[in-house]
Amino acid sequence: MSTLAEENYLKCIYHLSLNSENVSTNQISASINTRAASVTDMLKKLADKELINYTRYQGVSLTPAGEKIAVHIIRKHRLWEYFLVEKLDFKWDEVHEMAEEMEHISSMELVDRLDKFMGYPKYDPHGDPIPDSNGQFKKHDLQPVSTIGVNDTGVISGVRDHSPGFLQYLEKQQLTIGKKITVTEINTYDHSMVLEIEDSEIHISREVANNLLITL
Amino acid sequence: MSTLAEENYLKCIYHLSLNSENVSTNQISASINTRAASVTDMLKKLADKELINYTRYQGVSLTPAGEKIAVHIIRKHRLWEYFLVEKLDFKWDEVHEMAEEMEHISSMELVDRLDKFMGYPKYDPHGDPIPDSNGQFKKHDLQPVSTIGVNDTGVISGVRDHSPGFLQYLEKQQLTIGKKITVTEINTYDHSMVLEIEDSEIHISREVANNLLITL
DNA sequence: TTATAAATTTAGACAAGTCTAAATTTTATG
DNA sequence: CATAAAATTTAGACTTGTCTAAATTTATAA
Ligand SMILES: [Mn+2]
Ligand SMILES: [Mn+2]
Ligand SMILES: [Mn+2]
Ligand SMILES: [Mn+2]
Numbered sequence: 360m361s362t363l364a365e366e367n368y369l370k371c372i373y374h375l376s377l378n379s380e381n382v383s384t385n386q387i388s389a390s391i392n393t394r395a396a397s398v399t400d401m402l403k404k405l406a407d408k409e410l411i412n413y414t415r416y417q418g419v420s421l422t423p424a425g426e427k428i429a430v431h432i433i434r435k436h437r438l439w440e441y442f443l444v445e446k447l448d449f450k451w452d453e454v455h456e457m458a459e460e461m462e463h464i465s466s467m468e469l470v471d472r473l474d475k476f477m478g479y480p481k482y483d484p485h486g487d488p489i490p491d492s493n494g495q496f497k498k499h500d501l502q503p504v505s506t507i508g509v510n511d512t513g514v515i516s517g518v519r520d521h522s523p524g525f526l527q528y529l530e531k532q533q534l535t536i537g538k539k540i541t542v543t544e545i546n547t548y549d550h551s552m553v554l555e556i557e558d559s560e561i562h563i564s565r566e567v568a569n570n571l572l573i574t575l
Numbered sequence: 576m577s578t579l580a581e582e583n584y585l586k587c588i589y590h591l592s593l594n595s596e597n598v599s600t601n602q603i604s605a606s607i608n609t610r611a612a613s614v615t616d617m618l619k620k621l622a623d624k625e626l627i628n629y630t631r632y633q634g635v636s637l638t639p640a641g642e643k644i645a646v647h648i649i650r651k652h653r654l655w656e657y658f659l660v661e662k663l664d665f666k667w668d669e670v671h672e673m674a675e676e677m678e679h680i681s682s683m684e685l686v687d688r689l690d691k692f693m694g695y696p697k698y699d700p701h702g703d704p705i706p707d708s709n710g711q712f713k714k715h716d717l718q719p720v721s722t723i724g725v726n727d728t729g730v731i732s733g734v735r736d737h738s739p740g741f742l743q744y745l746e747k748q749q750l751t752i753g754k755k756i757t758v759t760e761i762n763t764y765d766h767s768m769v770l771e772i773e774d775s776e777i778h779i780s781r782e783v784a785n786n787l788l789i790t791l
Numbered sequence: 792t793t794a795t796a797a798a799t800t801t802a803g804a805c806a807a808g809t810c811t812a813a814a815t816t817t818t819a820t821g
Numbered sequence: 822c823a824t825a826a827a828a829t830t831t832a833g834a835c836t837t838g839t840c841t842a843a844a845t846t847t848a849t850a851a
Contacts, residue, residue, distance in 0.1 A: 362837075362838090364837080364838060364839095365835075383798080383799085384798075384799055384800085385797090385798060385799080393838090393839075393840095394839075394840060394841080395620055395798075395799065395800085396799085396800070396802095396839085396840070396841080396842095397838070397840070398799090399799065399800055399801085399841050400800095400837095400838075400839080401839095404837090404838095415799080415800070415846085416798080416799060416800080416845090416846060416847065443685070446691055446692055447685070447688040447689060448688065449684075456682075457680070457682050457685055460679075460680050460681065460682075462679060463676075464673070464677060465676065466672075466673050466676075466678050468765070469659070469663070471662040472664065472665070473663060476662055476663055514814080578807075578808090580807080580808065580809095599828080599829090600828075600830085601827090601828060601829080609808090610809075610810060610811080611809095611828075611829065611830085612809085612810070612811080612812095612831080612832095613809050613810070615829065615830055615831085616807095616808075616830095617809095620807090620808095630828070631816085631829080631830070632815090632828080632829060632830080633817095638842055641834095709806080709818065729815070734844085761812080768811075786797055
């Protein structure tokens with residue numbers, strides 16, 4: 360099948376593809392912390408295996424075969440994250456690096472049993488949807504808090520930044536998945552916002568508002 | 576730290592060390608299915624890292640540092656096997672290959688939480704002892720069924736052969752961990768034995784008797 | 792539209808881990 | 822004890838995945 364490095368590239372290309380049709384060498388290079396020259400080498404290998412569409416200098420996209428692998432890796436990543444938080448009591452900011460390793464465990468049967476063991480969870484600890492064993496999942500309709508106005512409400516359902524620093528900040532402010540928020544004030548100068556959550560007031564910067572996602 | 580390959584070599588040397596003081600290149604070569612020349616290369620690397628004691632042509636033994644790593648890998652291997660059987664309902668003959676991958680997940684914290692989650696199990700599904708987080712475990716006193724005589728009894732507590740074929744055979748014959756057996760007959764010609772388990776009679780060959788371990 | 796900058800690829804190298812074939816050392820045997 | 826056999830190591834090669842430095846292509850902008 361695929362090697363660990365190939366799997367990481369496919370997953371990376373998948374994630375970058377959500378924002379732009381074609382993914383550039385430099386985008387991949389930045390995202391997986393590898394030199395552009397090394398990325399080019401790998402892109403050739405993945406193209407030879409027909410996992411990506413690649414034309415020199417033009418960037419890449421996943422083939423259906425490549426996307427299938429990518430989604431399966433993401434399924435494993437998110438299931439293991441769920442396991443770590445729900446069964447082993449890790450915090451949501453602690454699990455990413457571990458899942459980065461665990462997503463490469465190869466047994467299909469193991470993934471499906473793990474899924475069953477946990478009751479077929481739909482979302483991971485960060486609110487990201489978990490693909491089912493056929494690779495199906497619904498991309499729920501999220502938007503940054505920064506896009507709504509005063510007196511509007513929403514439910515916290517995801518994050519755009521998965522860094523431990525941001526997640527720890529949110530946790531400390533009680534800004535966790537499932538919480539209902541109402542915008543009570545928007546500062547027109549710096550676009551900072553005041554939110555009401557469970558009867559308490561929380562001030563967040565524009566940057567936080569951009570990276571915190573809600574459903575209406 | 577150590578690479579996946581290094582970890583597998585250390586674990587292999589640890590297991591072989593249980594039977595002989597010094598482990599030979601060919602023993603390792605046979606056990607991990609790698610050519611002797613490749614083993615020599617790796618032994619040099621491990622010796623450079625002071626994880627093994629190595630003198631050319633003389634075989635190797637683990638240093639305390641090497642043994643510590645080996646035992647930690649074994650701890651992870653057995654904890655994951657326990658998890659797969661007890662939590663995900665795999666059979667005892669299905670888990671080895673998966674654990675062979677999972678034992679390389681690096682987080683120490685993860686192992687300890689997994690251990691706690693399962694209630695600090697003492698033995699893995701094959702009856703092998705699980706080292707605690709300090710690397711301590713008691714080597715219980717096992718002997719092959721073939722070493723006891725007529726009318727002697729024992730409790731099945733381990734296996735010497737971990738192959739799926741042998742484990743499946745034992746399962747089918749109800750010869751599973753914890754069962755109490757009594758020898759009722761020994762055939763002097765071929766050393767086959769007749770055992771009594773829970774009021775039923777089971778015939779086993781000398782080969783099986785040699786690979787099935789009991790405590791008295 | 793042509794020069795410069797940015798992005799990307801090519802060339803050449805390296806570490807890890809493996810292999811085959813050949814040389815060397817140790818062990819066994821007459 | 823001398824020699825043949827077995828075990829082990831060395832030599833040289835290959836694959837994967839990475840790097841730096843140098844070319845090449847594409848994009849930008851005066
Ligand atoms: Mn990964
Ligand atoms: Mn996640
Ligand atoms: Mn292993
Ligand atoms: Mn076991």
